[in-house]
Amino acid sequence: MGGTVPAGEYRLRVIQDSPALPGTLRWAVWLLAGEAVAVALVAAYLVYEDLTGTANDMVVALMVTAFAIAGAVLLFVLARALSNRRAGARGPVIVLQLMLLPIGYYMIQGGLAWAGIPIIAIAVAVGALLVTPSSTKALGLG
Template sequence: MTIDSDNLPGPLRWAVWLLRGEAVGVGLLAVFLVWSDLTGTASDLVSALFVTGFAVAGAAVLWVLATALAHRRAGARAPAIVLQLMLLPVGYYMIQGGLGWLGTPLIVLGVVVCGLLVSPSSTRALGVG
């Protein structure tokens, strides 16, 4: 049986769009890191490559989770929520470090996407609960 992903409820559709937006943002960061790895003088090449690989993997995971949610795969909801909850401490420490202009939107984004994913219409669409 095929489920039409175009008929997603609004909250789930927004969550998918926001997750894809996050994937694009992290992907752009990964492109910048690759460029930095190729053009910069790294004092620790292994660490630089690890951070770049982590960014590439993060972008890929966010995109895969968004696609799975768009196809109503219930198993993608929990990992997506965990990734969004990880934005809370990151945002907090950015605020503490003087980057409130970036930390605050990250916290808001994490809370909003979590709220969208646990909303009743998203829960029904995913067949959870």
């Protein structure tokens, strides 16, 4: 039997794990994954409503559902990228968190403070966790 490694010459390649994520980055990833799960649940509800409810405009209903599904996927992808220390994911995540602030504000104004306040709190927390020195260093940006 012929092989690519000559007899007697075996080399062991050691793969070292990178150091653990700092707590701030780990929390940001977990909160972002939580946001993704929440948006996925909203998307699942929208799919259910599309299948069982009556819509005035089915095209609009399907577009809203597709937007929710795309948002959930994007949040999952960005959470995964941050957990893999991809520095390029930090900017889009911060932009998404800033976009959640007016959503939470208008939910509060519309009488849904029970949903608006946590949305604002989580958005601020994720943004703050991502700009801490330990997260910045772990992403190789500082």
